[in-house]
Amino acid sequence: MIGAESGVPQQDDSLHVAQFIDLQHKVHVSPNQCALFFHLGVGYSENRLVNPSYVLEWTHVLVVSFGATLEVQLLPTLALSVGLGYAFPTDASDDIHPISSLNAGATLTLNVAHTWDFFANGGATNLADYRLPFLTFGLAKRWGE
Numbered sequence: 001m002i003g004a005e006s007g008v009p010q011q012d013d014s015l016h017v018a019q020f021i022d023l024q025h026k027v028h029v030s031p032n033q034c035a036l037f038f039h040l041g042v043g044y045s046e047n048r049l050v051n052p053s054y055v056l057e058w059t060h061v062l063v064v065s066f067g068a069t070l071e072v073q074l075l076p077t078l079a080l081s082v083g084l085g086y087a088f089p090t091d092a093s094d095d096i097h098p099i100s101s102l103n104a105g106a107t108l109t110l111n112v113a114h115t116w117d118f119f120a121n122g123g124a125t126n127l128a129d130y131r132l133p134f135l136t137f138g139l140a141k142r143w144g145e
Contacts, residue, residue, distance in 0.1 A: 022065075034073070062092070078110050081107045082104075
């Protein structure tokens with residue numbers, strides 16, 4: 001999977017943009033019932049920040065991540081995924097000090113007509129330090145099925 005994300009410019013003109021590549025491998029533990037996913041990824045985040053002199057400057061962080069997810073098919077159209085991952089910075093701008101992060105989460109996905117996935121995702125990042133919780137909801141369109 002290759003992706004990019006961009007935040008919305010804030011009132012102080014700060015901005016976040018990122019690009020990432022994530023390689024995944026799926027192992028069928030029990031076909032149509034249970035699978036394991038393993039992933040290895042690299043991400044490059046850039047942030048436009050306002051420095052103490054009120055000047056905009058770009059900073060960056062290069063992050064490597066890996067993890068595993070267990071997916072259980074609860075019903076033919078409903079799946080539950082539970083995962084654990086670890087991310088660590090390998091390079092960063094001189095003026096920022098990123099930390100490694102242990103992350104955990106779960107996703108409930110409902111497929112409608114083999115075309116749309118509705119999902120709810122929750123978990124926590126930085127489990128070792130801050131335990132920052134998150135909750136997201138969304139939908140995704142499947143192509144080519």
